[in-house]
Amino acid sequence: MKERQALLSFAALSQETRLGIVRTLVVAGPEGMAAGAIAASMSVSPSNLSFHLKELERAGLIAQRRESRSIVYSANYDALSGLVRFLMEDCCAGHASVRALVDKGDSCCSPASAAAESGNV
Structure with a gap:
């Protein structure tokens, strides 16, 4: 991993909600979790969650995929x-x-x- 990527990752993880999201997705496994389930499990509003998910995805720590009408997020192991x-x-x-x-x-x-x-x- 290059230093720039590490810095992006550390910056993304340095916020409590984002760290919680990553920990939740790591435990969820490769099948991941739908955005709504993540929001419910963390007691975070959907708009707030969306902001944090975008930051984690930009850092390359999580990935998303569409399943039917849901967007499912998973940890990038x-x-x-x-x-x-x-x-x-x-x-x-x-x-x-x-x-x-x-x-x-x-x-x-x-x-x-x-x-x-x-x-x-």
């Missing part, structure tokens, strides 16, 4: 994993045990690990 890798590459290079986790290749941001953390496995 590759982008989230890349962001974590970007952070860990420099800060943990001096710590072999932490660096080994980064080099291991198991994505901490994969749909399977998100489901395991949420107890949905």
Whole structure:
């Protein structure tokens, strides 16, 4: 991940509602959630949610697709994993045990690990 993309991602995640949206979508898995369901689960108005979703999508952290009359959003696991890798590459290079986790290749941001953390496995 390039530094500019990392900065866009960190900026998008530095707001409480947007961080909550990403966490909700990571737990939802690859099937994602309809915008209305996200708004209801987070107690956010549809117009407010739309603003935040646009920022997250612009940063590449989420994706949208149309299903019938709904717009369904899902986490971009590759982008989230890349962001974590970007952070860990420099800060943990001096710590072999932490660096080994980064080099291991198991994505901490994969749909399977998100489901395991949420107890949905």
